[in-house]
Amino acid sequence: xxxxxxxxxxxxxxxxxxxxxxxxxxxxxxxxxxxxxxxxxxxxxxxxxxxxxxxxxxxxxxxxxxxxxxxxxxxxxxxxxxxxxxxxxxxxxxxxxxxxxxxxxxxxxxxxxxxxxxxxxxxxxxxxxxxxxxxxxxxxxxxxxxxxxxxxxxxxxxxxxxxxxxxxxxxxxxxxxxxxxxxxxxxxxxxxxxxxxxxxxxxxxxxxxxxxxxxxxxxxxxxxxxxxxxxxxxxxxxxxxxxxxxxxxxxxxxxxxxxxxxxxxxxxxxxxxxxxxxxxxxxxxxxxxxxxxxxxxxxxxxxxxxxxxxxxxxxxxxxxxxxxxxxxxxxxxxxxxxxxxxxxx
Numbered sequence: 001x002x003x004x005x006x007x008x009x010x011x012x013x014x015x016x017x018x019x020x021x022x023x024x025x026x027x028x029x030x031x032x033x034x035x036x037x038x039x040x041x042x043x044x045x046x047x048x049x050x051x052x053x054x055x056x057x058x059x060x061x062x063x064x065x066x067x068x069x070x071x072x073x074x075x076x077x078x079x080x081x082x083x084x085x086x087x088x089x090x091x092x093x094x095x096x097x098x099x100x101x102x103x104x105x106x107x108x109x110x111x112x113x114x115x116x117x118x119x120x121x122x123x124x125x126x127x128x129x130x131x132x133x134x135x136x137x138x139x140x141x142x143x144x145x146x147x148x149x150x151x152x153x154x155x156x157x158x159x160x161x162x163x164x165x166x167x168x169x170x171x172x173x174x175x176x177x178x179x180x181x182x183x184x185x186x187x188x189x190x191x192x193x194x195x196x197x198x199x200x201x202x203x204x205x206x207x208x209x210x211x212x213x214x215x216x217x218x219x220x221x222x223x224x225x226x227x228x229x230x231x232x233x234x235x236x237x238x239x240x241x242x243x244x245x246x247x248x249x250x251x252x253x254x255x256x257x258x259x260x261x262x263x264x265x266x267x268x269x270x271x272x273x274x275x276x277x278x279x280x281x282x283x284x285x286x287x288x289x290x291x292x293x294x295x296x297x298x299x300x301x302x303x304x305x306x307x308x309x310x311x312x313x314x315x316x317x318x319x320x321x322x323x324x325x326x327x328x329x330x331x332x333x334x335x336x337x338x339x340x341x342x343x344x345x
Contacts, residue, residue, distance in 0.1 A: 029085075030084065030085040030086060030111075031075075031078065031079070031082075031086045031087070031112075031113065032086075032088075032089050032112050032113070033071055033075050033087070033088045033089065033113050033114075034091055034099045034100075034102060034103050034112065034113065034114050034115060035071040035088050035090045035091070035092070035115045036090075036091055036092055036096030036099035036100060036114070036116065036120065037065065037067035037068070037071075037090075037092055037096065037115075038065075038092040039065060039068070039092070066230050066313075067115070067275075069311070070115070070144055070145060070313075071088045071115045072088055073144075073299075073302070073304055074142075074144045074277060074295065075087070075088050076302060077294075077295055077298025077301070078277075078291065078294050078295050078298050080298045080301060080302065081294035081298035082290075082291075082294040082298075096116075096119075096124075097128070097131070099114070100120055100134070100138075101131055103278070103280060104132045104137045104138065104281075105280070108281075108282040108283045108284070109283070109287070110279060110283055110288070112279075112280070113141060113277045113278065113279055114138065114278040114279075115144075115275070115277060116275070116276065117273050117274055117276070118186065118274055118330060121138070121327055121331075122134075122330055122331045122334050123184055123189070123334065126335065126339075127184055127338070134278075135331070136281060138279065138280065139278065139279050139280070139281050139283055139288060139324070140276060140277075140278055140320050140323040140327060141276070141277040141279050141292055141320055141323075142277050142291060142295035142320065142323065143275070143316045143318050143323045143326075144275045144276050144277065144295070144299075144315075144316075145275050145308050145314060146272050146273070146275075146313065146315075146316050147186075147228050147229065147230065147273040147274075147312065147313050147314075148228075148246050148247055148248040148252065148271070148314070149187060149190040149228055149229070149246075149247040149272060150226070150229050150232055150244075150245065150246050150247065151194070151226055151245050151246075151247065151261060152214075152217055152224065152225050152227065152241045152242065152244060153165070153217065153223060153242050153244050154217055154218065154223070154241060154242070155239055155240055155241055155242045157220065158217070158223055159223055159224065159244070160242075161244060161265075162244050162261060162265045162266065165244070166198050169198070170199075170200055173200070173201035174201045174203060176202050176203070176223055177205045177222045177223065178191045178194075178203075178222060178224050178225060178226060179204075179205045179206075179207055179213040179216045179217060179221075179222040179224070179225035179226075179227075180204065180206060180213055180225065180226055180227070181207055181210040181212075181213050181228075182206055183206045184341070186228060186271070186273045187213070187225065187226040187228065188206065188226070189271070189337050190226040190271035191204055191226040192341065193269070193271055193333075193337050194226065194247075194266060194269065196337070197266050197268070198265075198266050205221075205222050210227050210228065210232075213225045213231075214231065214232065214235055214241070217241060218235070218240050226247075226271075228273065229246065229312030229313075230311050230312035232312070233312050243255065243258045244261075244264060245259050245260060245261035245263070246258050246259070246260055246261065247260070247261045247269055247270055249262075252312070252314070253314075254309050254312075274316075274327070277291070277295065279291070288320045289319075289320060292319055292323075296317045299317070
């Protein structure tokens with residue numbers, strides 16, 4: 001025992017005196033991904049079996065939030081490719097603002113990243129007085145997934161098509177409603193963009209979450225709703241709702257029969273949320289590029305495209321520069337919508 005203790009002490013002295021300790025510390029220092037979403041996440045994704053029929057697991061526990069799944073999977077992918085420990089740290093309070101600020105104020109070494117979306121990067125800056133400017137204080141590292149918005153209606157008794165709803169809205173301006181999962185959420189913004197592009201007057205009805213908005217359509221309280229596709233998937237097997245269209249440039253692979261809203265009568269209409277990783281501004285370009293390469297190669301190695309598709313998402317692999325250009329284009333598009341809404345302050 002004494003010999004073993006002596007060996008441990010000698011090893012510690014060698015490591016400390018020989019300069020190996022910092023290298024070992026760096027090797028085991030984790031990359032921390034800050035997840036600012038609450039445990040329930042923005043959408044509800046209970047019931048993956050709607051699009052993945054190979055295996056069904058029955059459980060009495062609630063499914064994890066989509067944002068939790070994406071943050072953890074992103075960490076798995078990056079850790080695998082970079083041979084690093086990656087942890088997900090939830091800092092979900094105050095609309096995620098403290099968590100985002102924590103990343104903004106972190107060291108520029110690529111070891112602290114924000115898991116965020118259009119909400120933190122584009123919507124919140126135009127609605128709230130923030131202690132940072134996302135476009136200035138954060139740099140895109142890697143896209144994780146794209147989440148399209150869909151337009152739904154009651155299967156029996158609701159509008160049979162997008163064109164039918166538009167015609168009815170034009171015939172009675174201000175008389176029809178559309179639902180979303182909440183004010184200034186992705187569905188609300190998509191609905192307002194739809195109103196502008198279709199040239200109709202329709203009243204927004206804000207529900208407390210995707211499930212409530214979905215039930216509003218099923219119960220006939222509202223004729224249509226704009227919701228993230230993952231929030232709608234669990235309701236499809238029941239046959240009570242109809243997908244009128246998907247707000248994307250192309251049809252979703254798992255729902256080829258559902259037209260895009262552009263095909264359905266609103267040309268050029270696209271609305272989706274982007275989830276990605278972001279680093280503090282000033283992080284070296286080489287570090288950002290390495291993290292991006294790790295994320296992309298890790299996502300492909302883990303073959304997460306199928307998992308994302310089963311949850312209504314689409315994997316995307318732009319490099320850091322392309323992702324930055326995409327977010328700037330999204331900011332320009334949604335600025336036109338947000339400027340016409342009353343901010344909450």
